[in-house]
Amino acid sequence: MKAAIVPQYGTPDVIKIEDRPIPKPSSKEVLVQIHASVVTTGDWRLRAAAYPRGLKLVGRMVSGIFKPRHKIPGVTFSGIVVAVGSEVTRFAKGDPVFGVANKGGHAEYIAVVEDSAIAVKPAEIDFAQAAALPFGAATAYHFLKRMGRVQPGEKVLVTGASGGVGHLAVQMAKALGAEVTGVASARNDAFVKELGADHMIAYETTDPLSQGPVYDAIFDTIGLFDFAKARKILRKGGRLLVTEGAWREVFQMMVPWRQNGHRIKFGVSEPDAAELEELAAMSKGGLLRPVIEARFPLDEISEAHRAVETRRRRGVIALNIRDQELSSVAA
Numbered sequence: 001m002k003a004a005i006v007p008q009y010g011t012p013d014v015i016k017i018e019d020r021p022i023p024k025p026s027s028k029e030v031l032v033q034i035h036a037s038v039v040t041t042g043d044w045r046l047r048a049a050a051y052p053r054g055l056k057l058v059g060r061m062v063s064g065i066f067k068p069r070h071k072i073p074g075v076t077f078s079g080i081v082v083a084v085g086s087e088v089t090r091f092a093k094g095d096p097v098f099g100v101a102n103k104g105g106h107a108e109y110i111a112v113v114e115d116s117a118i119a120v121k122p123a124e125i126d127f128a129q130a131a132a133l134p135f136g137a138a139t140a141y142h143f144l145k146r147m148g149r150v151q152p153g154e155k156v157l158v159t160g161a162s163g164g165v166g167h168l169a170v171q172m173a174k175a176l177g178a179e180v181t182g183v184a185s186a187r188n189d190a191f192v193k194e195l196g197a198d199h200m201i202a203y204e205t206t207d208p209l210s211q212g213p214v215y216d217a218i219f220d221t222i223g224l225f226d227f228a229k230a231r232k233i234l235r236k237g238g239r240l241l242v243t244e245g246a247w248r249e250v251f252q253m254m255v256p257w258r259q260n261g262h263r264i265k266f267g268v269s270e271p272d273a274a275e276l277e278e279l280a281a282m283s284k285g286g287l288l289r290p291v292i293e294a295r296f297p298l299d300e301i302s303e304a305h306r307a308v309e310t311r312r313r314r315g316v317i318a319l320n321i322r323d324q325e326l327s328s329v330a331a
């Protein structure tokens with residue numbers, strides 16, 4: 001099979017396409033022929049060893065000190081089950097599925113344990129959109145619903161509202177019944193409003209910190225605010241939810257007293273199968289629609305990485321692995 005390989009840390013040009021054996025599923029695994037995947041900020045960080053401040057050493061320890069421990073990148077996948085192990089009961093040959101790969105999603109086939117984070121792909125979204133759910137949508141779910149416990153009627157601010165996580169966070173916050181304000185550049189005003197945001201702040205002209213204490217929750221997807229700044233615009237009991245955190249944020253999370261009951265929350269999204277099923281149901285019902293900005297064939301994965309690395313993308317950068325046309329229509 002064709003697979004992307006990252007032999008060393010570096011620029012997008014280090015990625016090569018090589019022939020690798022098709023994995024053989026064990027008795028508890030399903031073999032998925034991958035139709036699509038996405039290139040995420042996680043894939044960029046793992047390829048470039050570009051970890052957030054304060055996490056560089058930990059990042060290298062996890063992903064490989066001198067070179068990537070896992071050579072085939074790709075943290076999500078979607079495709080068709082083409083073989084099942086003898087003990088598999090959840091899936092059958094021919095099922096359209098999507099899931100978390102952690103590694104190995106940027107290849108033509110992947111073998112995954114059936115009770116890992118894998119679920120049936122809803123027919124209402126295409127393969128590339130389904131491959132986007134375990135990253136952006138799962139992160140939005142984890143921070144807004146699980147950690148932030150956003151309630152109907154609450155006012156929520158989402159920074160990076162046009163990005164990989166942010167554009168799904170706007171939709172998730174709306175689905176939870178919140179009044180949503182997105183922060184992005186002026187060129188993304190219409191895009192963020194089309195996602196469902198009630199208000200949009202263009203950061204070039206308006207400082208989001210200039211509004212006074214109006215938000216019940218801030219989902220800062222891009223590390224725009226530290227806690228001290230965010231507290232200026234949080235109401236009593238307000239929460240700052242951060243995807244980019246380090247030791248300082250972990251310490252701040254543990255401090256029990258906070259004036260006005262303000263809290264900061266940082267964590268790592270690790271969706272399980274039940275959560276993916278919930279995201280699939282939301283997509284089925286039209287509440288979640290990953291927006292694909294660009295689709296690249298596997299051979300052009302370096303270009304896809306370049307697009308992600310700009311940090312200016314609008315929605316999702318997808319890889320069409322099986323077939324351009326097949327992957328871009330709902331199955």
Ligand SMILES: NC(=O)c1ccc[n+]([C@@H]2O[C@H](COP(=O)([O-])OP(=O)(O)OC[C@H]3O[C@@H](n4cnc5c(N)ncnc54)[C@H](OP(=O)(O)O)[C@@H]3O)[C@@H](O)[C@H]2O)c1
Nearest residue numbers: 041139160162163164165184185221243267268269311312
């Ligand atoms: N903790 C976790 O479990 C977890 C999970 C997923 C991701 N993450 C992390 O979360 C972060 C966000 O990921 P992502 O994939 O959403 O990133 P991304 O797609 O690269 O985010 C880029 C977006 O941020 C916007 N942006 C750039 N500068 C801005 C500014 N000054 N103010 C407001 N918006 C601005 C851009 O909009 P404009 O083009 O309009 O500027 C663009 O839409 C990454 O650091 C990633 O590693 C963490």
